[in-house]
Amino acid sequence: MNFHIAVDIGASSGRIILGHIENEKLILKQVYRFRNDFFEENGLKKWNIDELIKEIFTGLSMINYQKMNNVTLGIDTWGVDYVFVNNKGKKISNPVCYRDSRADKKFQEITDKLTKEKIYAKTGIQFQKFNTIYQLSSESQNTISDVDKVLLIPDYINYVLTGKMVTEATNASTTQLVNLASEDFDEELLKAIGLKKEQFAKIVEPGTVLGTIKEKYRREYKLPKIQIVCVGSHDTASAVAGIPAFGKNWAYISSGTWSLLGTEEKFPNTTQEAFDGNYTNERGVNHSIRFLKNIMGMWIVQRIKKENFNNFSFQGMADEAEKFLPFQQFIDINDSVFLSPKNMLLTLKNYCVGTSQKVPRELGEIMMCIYSNLALYYANEIQRIQRISRKTINNLFIVGGGCNIDLLNQLTADVTGIEVIAGPSEATAAGNIITQMLETKEVSSITAGRKLIVNSLPVKRYKPATFNSDILKKYQLFLKEKGDLND
Numbered sequence: 232m233n234f235h236i237a238v239d240i241g242a243s244s245g246r247i248i249l250g251h252i253e254n255e256k257l258i259l260k261q262v263y264r265f266r267n268d269f270f271e272e273n274g275l276k277k278w279n280i281d282e283l284i285k286e287i288f289t290g291l292s293m294i295n296y297q298k299m300n301n302v303t304l305g306i307d308t309w310g311v312d313y314v315f316v317n318n319k320g321k322k323i324s325n326p327v328c329y330r331d332s333r334a335d336k337k338f339q340e341i342t343d344k345l346t347k348e349k350i351y352a353k354t355g356i357q358f359q360k361f362n363t364i365y366q367l368s369s370e371s372q373n374t375i376s377d378v379d380k381v382l383l384i385p386d387y388i389n390y391v392l393t394g395k396m397v398t399e400a401t402n403a404s405t406t407q408l409v410n411l412a413s414e415d416f417d418e419e420l421l422k423a424i425g426l427k428k429e430q431f432a433k434i435v436e437p438g439t440v441l442g443t444i445k446e447k448y449r450r451e452y453k454l455p456k457i458q459i460v461c462v463g464s465h466d467t468a469s470a471v472a473g474i475p476a477f478g479k480n481w482a483y484i485s486s487g488t489w490s491l492l493g494t495e496e497k498f499p500n501t502t503q504e505a506f507d508g509n510y511t512n513e514r515g516v517n518h519s520i521r522f523l524k525n526i527m528g529m530w531i532v533q534r535i536k537k538e539n540f541n542n543f544s545f546q547g548m549a550d551e552a553e554k555f556l557p558f559q560q561f562i563d564i565n566d567s568v569f570l571s572p573k574n575m576l577l578t579l580k581n582y583c584v585g586t587s588q589k590v591p592r593e594l595g596e597i598m599m600c601i602y603s604n605l606a607l608y609y610a611n612e613i614q615r616i617q618r619i620s621r622k623t624i625n626n627l628f629i630v631g632g633g634c635n636i637d638l639l640n641q642l643t644a645d646v647t648g649i650e651v652i653a654g655p656s657e658a659t660a661a662g663n664i665i666t667q668m669l670e671t672k673e674v675s676s677i678t679a680g681r682k683l684i685v686n687s688l689p690v691k692r693y694k695p696a697t698f699n700s701d702i703l704k705k706y707q708l709f710l711k712e713k714g715d716l717n718d
Contacts, residue, residue, distance in 0.1 A: 233671055236262075236294070236304040236457070238287055238388075239662035241466060242488040243267055243533055245283065247290030248660035250361025252673060257664070257687035259657050263290030276331040276571070280314060280322070280384070292452040299378040302455055303667045304392075305462030306385045306445075307469045307659060310405030310513075311363045314387040316396075326384065329361035330571040335422075337368040345423055348506070353417050355499045355512030356407040357525060360567075363406035368424040381430055383560075385464035392448065392459055395441045396432040399461045401468035401521075403434050404514040411499050411512065437463045437516045438670050462666040463516040464695035466659050467491045467523070470630055472516040472677055473655070473662030475685040480625040482613060485658070486633025488530045490605070492612050494620055504619045516666055517677045520619070524612050527564045529633050531601055534575035540594055547635050549602070551595035557603035557642060558702050559596075560588045561709040564608045586713075596647055606642035607706040613647050614703075627651050630658035635694075644693040646703050654690035661688065 235246040249262040265286040269276045287306075296302065315323040327333065338360040342350065347358060356362065362710075367381070382390055383402045390396050401607040403409050410417040414429050439461040444454060463469040470485040485491040499520050501513035513521040532548065540548060560583055577595065583590045583600075591600045609627075617624055625650045629640060634653040644651040655661060665680035674680040 232299065233301045233303070233668075233673060234299045235662040235664045235667040235671075236291070236302065237462075237469075238290075238304060238306040239466060239469070239659050239663060240267060240283060240308040240384075242309050245286060246660065247287070247293075248578070248657065248664070249294060250660070250664040252668075252683070255683075255686070257661065257683050259660060259664070259688070263293055265290070269330060272325060275333065276328040276329055277325040278312065278384070280326055280387065284388060287388070287616065288452050291454055291457070296455045299455070301458075301671070303458045303460050303671065305460050305463050305464075305469075305663045306388050307462055307466040307663050308384045308388070308402075310383070310402050310465045310467075311359075311361055311366065312384050313363060313366070314382050314384065315374070315378045316382055316387070316390070317377055320379075322387070323374070323377060327366065329366070331361075332571065334369045335360050336367040337457050338365045341365060341368055341423065344621065345420070350407065350420070351506050352501060353410050353420065354404075354407050355411045355501045355505075356404065357509045357511035359525065362426060364408050364420060367426060372425065375425055378430055380432055381426070382432065383464070389441055389459060389461070392444050394445060397435045397439065397441065397461065398432045398462065399439075400434050400436050400692040401463045401514045401516065403608055404512075405465055409434070411501070425619040428440070435461055436518075437461055437468070437666050440670060444684055455630045460667045460670050462663045465513065467521060468513070468515050469662035469666065470659040471495060471521055471662065472521075472665055472680070473658035473660070473684060474628050475652075475655070475681055475688070475690060475718040476626070476628050477681065480623055481628060482616060482624045482626075484609060484633075485629045486528060486629050486631040488528055488533060490526040490528035490609070490633065491521075491523050492526055492609060492616070494520055494616060494622070494624075496520040496522045496620075500619065502619065508615050508619060509606045510616070510619065516662065522616075524616070525565075526605075526608055527569055528605075528611070531579070532573060532598070533563070535579070535597065535601075538574065539576050543594070545636070548594065548598050549638050551593075552598035552602055552638055553609050554595045555593075557599055558607070559584070560591065560600050560604070561605040561607070562600065562711060563713055564601075564604050602636070602639045602641055605639060606646050607703060610644050610646040610703050611710065613649065624649055629653045630655060632656055640691070641696065642692045644695045645697055648695050648700075650695070652690050653665055653693065653695040655684065655688035657688065658684075
């Protein structure tokens with residue numbers, strides 16, 4: 232029997248998921264879970280990449296391989312961040328976290344130099360100050376001169392495991408350095424930030440086989456010959472591959488630390504409307520395009536929990552929110568003040584003070600403020616994406632950890648006026664494993680893989696109950712007056 236391992240690492244935690252097909256159903260089992268967070272080093276926010284790799288091996292060593300004939304493994308993580316490797320194949324330093332503010336000044340410098348219009352026409356990628364292009368431009372030339380290869384986070388982990396250097400396509404697209412037409416690194420953009428194409432490994436498609444885990448790791452951790460397969464290594468690419476949807480008129484929210492709201496398309500959309508809305512055209516599994524918008528997501532909830540209410544579970548925090556009325560404040564969830572503040576709750580309260588609104592004080596009030604504004608932001612972007620794509624969205628699929636919050640799902644259905652289908656929460660792992668199964672011929676296509684997911688993993692439906700279009704209109708007016716969103 233074939234078994235498949237999904238190594239799914241997000242910006243706050245990582246999981247090792249074991250999957251196989253049994254009685255025509257996809258069986259998923261979480262083997263190991265570990266925390267992930269950035270730390271401060273020499274004034275920069277950084278990831279402990281060596282610790283992450285150690286956690287992967289800890290999880291792999293916990294699997295009973297005795298009855299497994301063939302084992303494959305795929306790695307997905309967040310996007311944009313990278314590791315520098317020298318000409319001896321060694322890591323130069325820990326990777327800097329995208330939440331560090333070092334690239335803020337370079338963002339303005341690069342976009343002034345090349346213009347946003349030109350960059351967008353080349354790449355189709357949304358503008359975020361932490362995109363790889365701006366992070367790389369903030370590196371010192373002394374550092375750059377020592378760099379043999381720039382490897383994105385999952386590509387570096389694959390390299391450590393196998394010794395093979397590649398750049399997987401879905402994560403490569405998040406760099407804002409890949410040309411839409413050539414599907415390769417754009418040399419003009421690289422020149423503008425002082426790098427060369429040779430400093431990047433060859434771009435490969437999901438499904439590419441890299442080889443087996445190095446013998447030294449197999450001996451140390453008592454592992455079998457695990458074959459490493461490039462999957463949609465950007466976690467959203469794997470999540471979208473794992474959405475149980477068919478047809479054309481659906482949208483998705485991959486809900487975790489970030490909420491990625493979008494549609495799956497065959498071709499990129501770089502129209503003026505897409506540019507104005509700051510929508511991105513990231514690569515997906517099976518040569519698809521993830522046309523989407525990055526939204527701050529559960530990050531605000533995660534930080535408030537960690538900083539102020541760590542004795543509560545996420546579900547317990549949502550239960551407290553149920554005691555309060557929604558829509559008592561309007562918050563631009565995507566405001567940059569929430570990206571990496573020293574104190575998230577104080578930042579939220581100051582935002583309300585600065586916009587002359589009621590300040591939430593109790594835990595339930597705070598959570599309802601966040602959830603109701605997430606729902607409003609989703610609804611605003613659903614309307615926008617329908618205008619840009621010229622399609623009517625009939626179903627909204629919410630997957631990932633955030634799909635377990637009933638309150639948020641119902642609020643989203645109510646303010647969008649669209650049925651919400653929540654689940655599976657394991658969509659990223661499922662999409663990761665489905666991509667591995669494409670290579671082993673256990674599924675014939677992404678569509679076949681999605682059918683397998685539909686028949687295997689539970690979902691929950693939320694129909695609009697009390698759609699109040701006036702609330703959304705007032706929220707949209709608030710955003711317009713604030714001036715952060717063009718509409």
